[in-house]
Amino acid sequence: MLAPPGGHRSAHAGRRGPVHGANRPSARGAYHWRVLFQEYDPGDFYDEMFMAAGHPRDHYARLYRGLHALAPSAFAGKAARIDDLYRSQGITFDHHGKEHTFPFDLLPRVIPADEWAHIESGLCQRVRALDMFAADIYGERRAVSDGVVSAELLATASGYRRAAHAVRPAGDRWIHLSGIDLVRGDDGTWRVLEDNARVPSGLSYVVQNRAFMRRIFSEAFERQPIQPVEHAPQMLRDALAFAAPGGPAGPHIVLLSPGPFNPAYYEHAFLAQQMGITLVEGHDLVVRDRRVWMATTSGRTPVDVIYRRIDDEYLDPVAFRGDSLLGVPGLMECMRAGTVSVCNAVGVGVVDDKSVYVDVPDLIRYYLGEEPALAQVPTYRPDDPDDLAIILDRMEHLVVKAVDGAGGYGILIGPVSTARERDEFARRVRRNPRGYIAQETIALSRAPVFLDGRFHPRHVDLRPFVAYGEEPRVIPGGLTRVALTEGSLVVNSSQGGGSKDTWALTTAGAARGAQR
Amino acid sequence: MLARVAEALYWTARNLERADDTGRMLELSHAFALDSSGDPAGPGVWMPAVIASGGAKVFTQNHLRASERSVVWFLTFSEINPNSMRACTMRARANARGVRDALPPEVWEEINSLARAVGQWTPRRLAHDGVFTLCRIMRRALHQVEGAMDAEMRRDEAWHFLRIGRFLERASTAARLLEARWRIIGDRAIAPGDRVAPDEWHALVGAAVAPAVMMAAAPGALTAEAAVRLLVADERFPRSVRYSLDRVEDSLLELEAMGAAGRRNTGRDLVAEARNRVYMLDPLPVGPDLTRFLDEIQERCNLIGTHIASCFFDYRHEDPTGHDRQRPQAARQAQN
Numbered sequence: 115m116l117a118p119p120g121g122h123r124s125a126h127a128g129r130r131g132p133v134h135g136a137n138r139p140s141a142r143g144a145y146h147w148r149v150l151f152q153e154y155d156p157g158d159f160y161d162e163m164f165m166a167a168g169h170p171r172d173h174y175a176r177l178y179r180g181l182h183a184l185a186p187s188a189f190a191g192k193a194a195r196i197d198d199l200y201r202s203q204g205i206t207f208d209h210h211g212k213e214h215t216f217p218f219d220l221l222p223r224v225i226p227a228d229e230w231a232h233i234e235s236g237l238c239q240r241v242r243a244l245d246m247f248a249a250d251i252y253g254e255r256r257a258v259s260d261g262v263v264s265a266e267l268l269a270t271a272s273g274y275r276r277a278a279h280a281v282r283p284a285g286d287r288w289i290h291l292s293g294i295d296l297v298r299g300d301d302g303t304w305r306v307l308e309d310n311a312r313v314p315s316g317l318s319y320v321v322q323n324r325a326f327m328r329r330i331f332s333e334a335f336e337r338q339p340i341q342p343v344e345h346a347p348q349m350l351r352d353a354l355a356f357a358a359p360g361g362p363a364g365p366h367i368v369l370l371s372p373g374p375f376n377p378a379y380y381e382h383a384f385l386a387q388q389m390g391i392t393l394v395e396g397h398d399l400v401v402r403d404r405r406v407w408m409a410t411t412s413g414r415t416p417v418d419v420i421y422r423r424i425d426d427e428y429l430d431p432v433a434f435r436g437d438s439l440l441g442v443p444g445l446m447e448c449m450r451a452g453t454v455s456v457c458n459a460v461g462v463g464v465v466d467d468k469s470v471y472v473d474v475p476d477l478i479r480y481y482l483g484e485e486p487a488l489a490q491v492p493t494y495r496p497d498d499p500d501d502l503a504i505i506l507d508r509m510e511h512l513v514v515k516a517v518d519g520a521g522g523y524g525i526l527i528g529p530v531s532t533a534r535e536r537d538e539f540a541r542r543v544r545r546n547p548r549g550y551i552a553q554e555t556i557a558l559s560r561a562p563v564f565l566d567g568r569f570h571p572r573h574v575d576l577r578p579f580v581a582y583g584e585e586p587r588v589i590p591g592g593l594t595r596v597a598l599t600e601g602s603l604v605v606n607s608s609q610g611g612g613s614k615d616t617w618a619l620t621t622a623g624a625a626r627g628a629q630r
Numbered sequence: 631m632l633a634r635v636a637e638a639l640y641w642t643a644r645n646l647e648r649a650d651d652t653g654r655m656l657e658l659s660h661a662f663a664l665d666s667s668g669d670p671a672g673p674g675v676w677m678p679a680v681i682a683s684g685g686a687k688v689f690t691q692n693h694l695r696a697s698e699r700s701v702v703w704f705l706t707f708s709e710i711n712p713n714s715m716r717a718c719t720m721r722a723r724a725n726a727r728g729v730r731d732a733l734p735p736e737v738w739e740e741i742n743s744l745a746r747a748v749g750q751w752t753p754r755r756l757a758h759d760g761v762f763t764l765c766r767i768m769r770r771a772l773h774q775v776e777g778a779m780d781a782e783m784r785r786d787e788a789w790h791f792l793r794i795g796r797f798l799e800r801a802s803t804a805a806r807l808l809e810a811r812w813r814i815i816g817d818r819a820i821a822p823g824d825r826v827a828p829d830e831w832h833a834l835v836g837a838a839v840a841p842a843v844m845m846a847a848a849p850g851a852l853t854a855e856a857a858v859r860l861l862v863a864d865e866r867f868p869r870s871v872r873y874s875l876d877r878v879e880d881s882l883l884e885l886e887a888m889g890a891a892g893r894r895n896t897g898r899d900l901v902a903e904a905r906n907r908v909y910m911l912d913p914l915p916v917g918p919d920l921t922r923f924l925d926e927i928q929e930r931c932n933l934i935g936t937h938i939a940s941c942f943f944d945y946r947h948e949d950p951t952g953h954d955r956q957r958p959q960a961a962r963q964a965q966n
Contacts, residue, residue: 203735204727204742374728387731398632411636411787411885411942412892 150186154562154569160300161571162223162561173226173619180334186567192330193220193564199326205384207377217612218323219563220331223574223594227339230590230618233296233304236487237578238586241292243478244311244465245582248288250481251464252278262480263473270548271470272518273312273463275426277433281449283357283459289582290353290421290457291317292466293592296488296576299556305489307556307575309466309474312458313423316593316613317579318381321346321388323593323615340617341590347388349581349589350421354389356583357455358418365418367391368408370399372424372440382423391421401444404451419455420445426460468517468551469495492554496547505543505552509536512552514543527603529555558603561614563596573597575605576616591616631787631890635729637943639788642725642741643795649718650772651803652705653765655679655810660761663698674813676701682803682810685711702761707751715768719748734782737775744771787890790881794938797881801874801904802931808861809924824854855914862927863911871927875905878934890942897937904930 156164163174170178181189196218200206206213225233250257251268258265268274293314295307324343328335351367358365371382373395386393398408399417407414422429428438433446448454464470472493475486494501494512505512509528516524526539543550562569578592594614595605605611659679677696680689683705692710693700707716723745730738747767756764776796783789864870882898885891908927915923 202743202746203739204730374724379727383731387735392632393729393731394632395634398634409633411631411633411890 150181150184150189150564150568151562152568154571156560156571158300159557159571159573160298160302160559162559162574163221164562171226173224176338177222177224177334180336183333189220189564190567193218196220196326196330199330205322205380207380216319217596217598218326219596219612219614220327221562221564221569222327222334222615222617223561223576224617224619225576225591227619227621229304230341230620232487233578234588236304237294237580237588239478239482239484239487240294240306240309240474241289241580241582241586243474243481244292244309245287245289246481247477248311248459248462248465249286252281252461257477257480260480262476263470267467267469267473268464271464271467273426273461273465273467275461275463277446278459278461281446281460282452284359284452284455285356285584287353287357287582288459288462289465289580290357290459291350292458292580292582293317293577294580296578297491297556298559300559302559303489305491305556306471306474307491308468308471310577311466312425312463314577314579315378315381315423316577317346317350317589318384318388319613320579320589320591320593320616322384323613324591327615338617339620341620343589343591346579346581346589347385349587350385351389351391353581353583353587354391354419354421354457357457359452359455360418362583366416367419367421368394368399368417370394370396370420370422370424370442372396372428376423378423385421396424396438396440396442399442399445401442401448404444404448404453406442406445406448406454417454419457421457426463429456429460468515469497469548471551491556494552496543496550496552501552502543502547506540509540509552511555513555514539514550514552517549517551525604527555530601558597561594561596563598563612563614565598570600572600573603573605574614590618592618631732631791633943635732636787636791637939638725638729639732639791640795640938640943642722642729643792644799645718645722645725646741646772646775647796647799648713648803649715649722650768651800651807652679652683652713652715652718653768655682655807656702656705656761657765658807658811659701660698678810678813679705681813682806683711683713684806685713688712702756703753706756706761706764707753715764716748716751719745719768732788734778736778736782740771740775740778744768744775747771785884787885787888790885790890791942794878794881797874797877798931798935798938800869801871801878802928802935804861804869804871804874805924805927805931808858809921812920812924826854826857858914858920859911862908872905872908875901875908879905882938885942894941895937896941897934900930900934900937904934 151168154164155167162171163178164170197215200215200218204213206215247257251274255265257263258268289311291314293310293316295310296304297307298304320343352362354367355362355365358367367389369382369386369389369391371379371386371393373379376382383393392408394408399420400407400409400414402414406417406420408417424440427434429441430443430445431438431441432443434441445454445456446460449456449460471490472495475490478484478486494505496502496505505514509526510531512528514526514528518524526535528536531539539550543552558573558575560571561574563572565572574594574596576592576594579589580586581589594616596612596614597603597605598612656679659676663675675696676698677686679701680686680696685704688710689696689701689704693704704711704714706714708714711717723741726733726738726741733741744767748764751764779789779792783792860867860870862871865872865876867873879898879901882896882901886896886898904927907923907930914920
């Protein structure tokens, strides 16, 4: 453990730290600064904001200085106002029958322009390859015959849908919106943790967080070259329009939601409204003459594109789960007939299968002939005997995940597990090797989070979104998720995670900002 | 527009209007209890409010007598009354939440804030702050909701379904309120042209009607006839039956012009008939005739409501796959 930074700083008083420089605003400001970051210890982790205690990274310097002018009570007041905004606008998610707000941290997460450019190109490359992979699996299966992925792996992937073989999505596009989870470990390298290619959620928070930040903390934006995110719904809409069976000119697009009791209902309503498309539930849609219609006050209106926010197996009770009340009977038939597009395409879950993840770098090489730009987390598959031996041997250092788990459930975090939990997981892994993967534990980077009147370091990850119509386009920034519990690595909103506004900086904007 | 969304908007507006109307009735009873020379705890003071809310049966099953305490609680927060102000507000919110993408954020935000405010009231606070405070919060919130709708919304289907819900509820409740108010005055026969005492006047038209409004509408005197004409037949008073039915008719006409109903009959003829009944009021019905007349108005409003539902919301689609699918009903009230 390092010495408390408060004492550390006073030992060098007058020599280091921007607060002691010539531009120091006031003695009062200095006091505030000391309170907000008092005892803030970056520790042994990679800290997004600080190189060392009291030494912010370059891209955080302006923000850090700006905090001088702010009393902790003023900062706390802003934080409370944001929470109130979320509550009064009903921006909540349902969890176990109660409406919760998604905790929001006021200090933004800043990504410097060069890092963002790297992430952006890496994501485009990855999504391009995943999309080609989906088309291939449900088409010629070249990757299988060429030995890049095993047929068995695909056949046992929970996201694999035999019914999808008969369907060729318009424009051969499969993954219209994806959320690729990135983390960085103590070496500062960005790594892909997992791909979400089915129905990734969180995009509304990217837009809404920014809007609230502008309202409540506008002074933080001064002279910062931040890429805007307000057009994100429009980017998604473009991608959906690209998928229309009759071409992208004026298609009728709807968002299919399970309804107000779904945890993400707020997001469905927000995105539908922002994109100017109709929010429908399964019972609003009906299939007649191999076409999907929606029931309006004046009769039936045809639907061209369905942005669905429900899983494959609930989409069509005729083709999949007969007990589903959320879907539209006969929908698959319409897709086969090519009269309607479903986004993301049915069966696309096979590409974000946690076991397939291991093969993604090879898939990028195979389809694009390029080296993967983004690193991955070293991963082991128990169905490989060598890997299994490693897993059983090193379980206390690994994170073991169920391949069909989501939301941070069904997961063993080795370093904080008990021997009993490890035995239990070892048993499960042996019994069902295809059902699990194991990954090296990444010491997730941390960022300052405002809790109880000052900043504390907490682990963060990043979910950027990629909208893929004609070309993949990355929505600048993405959703930074925060594990609010000290030491916790689980950032999922259902398990006490929060979020931050995420600033992707641009160099072009920096020049513009400096001129003002 | 989606049939489900239209229905939810319609019920959002109806439930909000009903909550506010109940508040108005409470205020009125309260004012009368204070002004009245009679027994403030007498059944004639508070029971009419319960009857006007349509909850007489439930009330008498659960309460021994209609006192200020029991009635205020019953109409505001009671769990057993499906038309309490709280229940109506929560239903309005549930409906609005299900279609929030069809509402401007400001409108949804106001409805949500109102429901949050009402949800936080406790029996203690009601006793402490009084029912007036609650009614005022309710009314202000409703003004904000309606103001936001008027200022922000495009005059499309959504706007008209909200408007129809609001004014159909108001027309029907206006008749019901007048009936209840008439009861407050009691059995004393009032003939056209009879002057009424100021406290009775209060009981009839309520404090919400500013004297200036009254003087403009009926220059002259505080007569029973003037009160009835104002509340039923006034063409320009936004809380009269006539005015409300006119707005419903306008909106149906607009919906037809937009092609929202296809070729179906929207029930505009039913509205026109009802409106013609309140058009002239000549001669003015009195005594039991008035009661009968007001009953008839309510019945006509119910018919209009049923017709609108079958024309716009009850859009059953035949399902060729034979799957039995039911559309969940919008959270409405049991018709009273």
